[in-house]
Amino acid sequence: MYNLLKGKRGIITGALDENSIAWKVAEKAHEEGAEFVLTNAPIAMRMGEIDKLAEKTNSQIIPADATSVEDLTNLYIKSQEILGGKIDFVLHSIGMSVNIRKKIPYTELNYDYFQKGIDVSALSFHKMLAVAKKLDAINEGGSVVALSYMAAQRTYPFYTDMADIKAMLESIARSFGYHYGIEKKVRINTVSQSPTKTTAGTGVKGFGDFYDFADAVSPLGNADAASCADYCITLFSDLTRMVTMQNLFHDGGYSSTGVSDEVLTRLGVDPQP
Ligand code: NAI
Secondary structure (H helix, E strand, O other), X not given: OOOOOOOOEEEEEXXXXXXXXXXXXXXXXXXXOOEEEEEOOHHHHXXXXXXHHHHHHOOEEOOXXXXXXXXXXXXXXXXXXXXXXXXXXXXXXXXXXXXXXXXXXXXXXXXXXXXXXXXXXXXXXXXXXXXXXXXXXXEEEEEEEEEEOHHHXXXXXHHHHHHHHHHHHHHHHHHHHHHHHHXXXXXXXXXXXXXXXXXXXXXXXXXXXXXXXXXXXXXXXXXXXXXXXXXXXXXXXXXXXXXXXXXXXXXXXXXXXXXXXXXXXXXXXXXXX
């Protein structure tokens, strides 16, 4: 424990169950001295176990559908009331694709589902930022982080429309980061995380095999949810106050590795030169 977030106030979205990346971020933020509000879509609250997390981290829950500007406005207003001031950090940990859920191939995407995926997983990030800016709800030098995946840069066929949606999410971090940076020195970044065993992650076709492949490629192995949370905490802290508009890979070295000895060996190739 380093007290990195002592005195800071936050909003953490997306904690569905204890496997969620957001769940780990909430636990770590609590350990590091932050006070925060937890939020999720009203429907997810009924299925999830967020009450347990709220109790453990001494935090309150405000339901909000991240596609609703009205809900997000209420979220920022109530959060400031509960926490006693402006917000210092926000985690956007929201992703959902109906096309992936229904296992529809990329070349045959259903466009209503595609629109829904964009709205929930990318436009919600713009809305969270726009509402915060309009209400002037984030403190000068505050930090906003959203979670992304490397399919935004390279093709992973099974990731279908979420690849395009994550590209949009990362672009919003850059575009909004410019404006919010100039106006209030608010930092906006995306963290591009390894495959992680969560509800959203394991819903992707062939996730288990791909998880093993990525683990074999990465020199450090796949980054788990707890280490992702640690990284997010550093981004919420003042130690990274000059980092903004970046897509930051948190993947054990996967994104910089072409092929590993382990993968070659599995293919029956002798890796020795
Ligand atoms: P998760 O399933 O635990 O979290 C996704 C969350 O999004 C859930 O809490 C869900 O209730 C919430 N959500 C969905 N629709 C919503 C809406 N309309 N309003 C508010 N919240 C809504 O899964 P995970 O993996 O923790 O996902 C968090 C983020 O991490 C997502 O953006 C995901 O794409 C990203 N990510 C996940 C990876 C993985 O392999 N699990 C890898 C890289 C990024």
